Amino acid sequence: DAGVTQSPTHLIKTRGQQVTLRCSPKSGHDTVSWYQQALGQGPQFIFQYYEEEERQRGNFPDRFSGHQFPNYSSELNVNALLLGDSALYLCASSLAAGGSYNEQFFGPGTRLTVL
Amino acid sequence: QKEVEQNSGPLSVPEGAIASLNCTYSDRVSQSFFWYRQYSGKSPELIMSIYSNGDKEDGRFTAQLNKASQYVSLLIRDSQPSDSATYLCAVQRGAQKLVFGQGTRLTINP
Numbered sequence: 473d474a475g476v477t478q479s480p481t482h483l484i485k486t487r488g489q490q491v492t493l494r495c496s497p498k499s500g501h502d503t504v505s506w507y508q509q510a511l512g513q514g515p516q517f518i519f520q521y522y523e524e525e526e527r528q529r530g531n532f533p534d535r536f537s538g539h540q541f542p543n544y545s546s547e548l549n550v551n552a553l554l555l556g557d558s559a560l561y562l563c564a565s566s567l568a569a570g571g572s573y574n575e576q577f578f579g580p581g582t583r584l585t586v587l
Numbered sequence: 588q589k590e591v592e593q594n595s596g597p598l599s600v601p602e603g604a605i606a607s608l609n610c611t612y613s614d615r616v617s618q619s620f621f622w623y624r625q626y627s628g629k630s631p632e633l634i635m636s637i638y639s640n641g642d643k644e645d646g647r648f649t650a651q652l653n654k655a656s657q658y659v660s661l662l663i664r665d666s667q668p669s670d671s672a673t674y675l676c677a678v679q680r681g682a683q684k685l686v687f688g689q690g691t692r693l694t695i696n697p
Contacts, residue, residue, distance in 0.1 A: 505684065514591075514675050514687030515631065528683050562630055564685070574619065575637065576685055578630045 474499050476565050476579035484585045490587040493582045497565030503527075504546040505576060506538060512563075515562055519527050521546050522568050538542040558586045588613055591678050593688035602697050606663040610676030610688055613657065619679040620652055622661045624672045625690065631675055636660060666695045 473498045477496045485491050507515035513558050517530035521540035540546045544565075550557055562585050564576035591612045591671055601608045608622075619638055623631035637650040637659070638644045649662040659678075673692045677685040 507685075510687070514677075515685070515691045517684035517686070520684060530684060560630075573636075574679065574681075575621070575636055577633060577635055579625075579632045 476563060476577055478561075478563050478579040478582050480582060481580065482583045482585075484587065486587050487553055487555060489553050489586075490549065490551045491553060491584060493550075493561050493584075494545065495548070495565075495579055496501030497563075498577055500584050501565040501567050503566045503568045504540060504544065505564045505566070506546070506548045506559075507564065509560040509562055509581075511559075518548070526565075529536075547550045553586045555586050558584060560584075577579075589688070590614060590686045591676055591688040593674075593676050593691045595689055596692040597694055598691055599696060600666050600688045602666060602695055604666055605684050606670065606693055606695070608661040608663075608665045608676075610659045610660070610661075610692050611657055612627065612686075614678065614680060614686075615654075615657065617678045617680050620650070620659045621677040621679070621685065622648075622650060622653060622659075623675040623677060623687075625675055626672045653679075663693075668695045668697055671695045687694045 505520040506518040509515040519529045524540045535551045560581045563579045566576045622670045623636040635650040637652045643650045647664045657673045673690040675690045676688040
């Protein structure tokens with residue numbers, strides 16, 4: 473049973489550049505959530521995708537955008553990178569039909585460094 | 588007031604003892620509660636979920652939920668050095684976002 477996968481593992485960019493991160497959910501899952509985790513902090517919710525639409529969004533600027541494909545995989549795009557965007561970006565997958573019993577499983581993450 | 592609060596630690600416990608981790612939350616309509624373990628440099632791993640008041644046991648782990656007091660805890664019995672990690676408490680309303688505490692760093696001393 474394949475777990476959640478993310479690519480790339482590490483990424484180094486310079487300020488002002490754009491980045492795309494990718495995620496494939498756990499087999500059988502249809503919902504993808506993205507989180508940003510700064511060093512020493514808990515993950516912060518960016519947004520969640522279900523049925524190819526953004527279902528919920530956290531307090532992140534419009535520079536952060538996403539997409540979900542028909543096969544449930546997802547991309548996170550960040551434009552005009554700032555130094556403060558340096559963080560571990562986590563993708564979590566879940567099954568919408570779980571309702572309130574909605575366990576989210578995380579991928580290995582992408583470590584983004586902005587110089 | 589933060590939505591989910593945890594003592595950041597570090598919490599130091601001798602090997603074989605019980606480690607007790609605590610979490611409080613502010614949203615009274617929260618329905619689902621989770622504990623994740625995160626090793627340094629790795630991603631969070633789900634270790635316990637709890638939805639009803641009371642205790643839920645899984646091996647050496649016991650999660651406790653008290654919705655009236657808005658309090659969730661995790662007990663780790665017979666602590667092992669491999670339990671040394673950061674433990675994240677997460678709270679959820681419906682099938683929506685997880686709201687995390689900042690995590691408690693736990694060290695098990697041999």
